[in-house]
Amino acid sequence: MKPFLFFSSFLIFPFAQLAAQKQLLYKNHPRLSWNDFKASPDISNTKVGAIISSTIQMEMKSVNSKTGIITFTACAVMYPYQSWVKIGYNTEQTLNHEQLHFDISQLMAKKLEASINKQKLKVGEEGRIQKMFDDYNVVLVGLQKKYNRETEGGVNTTKQAEWDEKIRSELLKFQ
Numbered sequence: 001m002k003p004f005l006f007f008s009s010f011l012i013f014p015f016a017q018l019a020a021q022k023q024l025l026y027k028n029h030p031r032l033s034w035n036d037f038k039a040s041p042d043i044s045n046t047k048v049g050a051i052i053s054s055t056i057q058m059e060m061k062s063v064n065s066k067t068g069i070i071t072f073t074a075c076a077v078m079y080p081y082q083s084w085v086k087i088g089y090n091t092e093q094t095l096n097h098e099q100l101h102f103d104i105s106q107l108m109a110k111k112l113e114a115s116i117n118k119q120k121l122k123v124g125e126e127g128r129i130q131k132m133f134d135d136y137n138v139v140l141v142g143l144q145k146k147y148n149r150e151t152e153g154g155v156n157t158t159k160q161a162e163w164d165e166k167i168r169s170e171l172l173k174f175q
Contacts, residue, residue, distance in 0.1 A: 025057070026076035026106040032099050039084040048153065049089030052098040053082035054105040056112060056140060058133055068122040070129075074113040076105035096164070097154030103167050104143055110174035112136040 024036060037050065058074040085094065116132050151160045 022080055024078040024080060026078070026102065026109070029078075030102075030106070032078065032095065032102060034085055034090045034095060036078065036080050037083045037085045037098075038080040039082055041084040041086040043086070050085040050094050050098050051083055052101045053079040054102050056105060056109040056133075056137060058109070058112065058116075063123060067120075068124070069120045070123060072113055072116050072129075074109040074116075076102055076109050078102055078105075093157070093160075094154055097151065097160060100147065100160075100163060100167055101144060103171060104147060105140060107167055107171050107174075108136055108140040108143065110171070114174070 022038075024032075029036075032052075037052070039051075042048075042051070054076055056074055057077045058072055061071045061073045063070050083098075085098075112132065115136075116129065119128070119132070121129055147163055150156070151163055154160050
């Protein structure tokens, strides 16, 4: 019973507000289309033509009843009703840029999953688990900002192609 309480309070609570919204899990919906961007655009934001809202979601997959070791699964999640595109920006180039944000979230989710499961953490180590989750989210935010900065929001097609290759090849290691 303790693992269930741990799971429900630790892993579900941060997503409680977002769980009520429709979400797309990368494992079920890895390729995005403009139909997935359901929010109304922020027309006051003149610097951005599209926004994707994505993050990492982690769940407890199992607990070994003999050792207490927890196995986790992690996946990127996209929130359609927090993601938008302005008229005139719904191009393949812009969609590819937004898609790679989702891919970056999935890459970090898979890195988190591999790292946390390698630690063989047990029930009762919630603090360590939370710290690893938080640390990976900090890295994710930094990586997303670096990606936008280097690709100039997808406008720099040379840098965009470099990022496409780098992230997609790294993702293949987790398949």
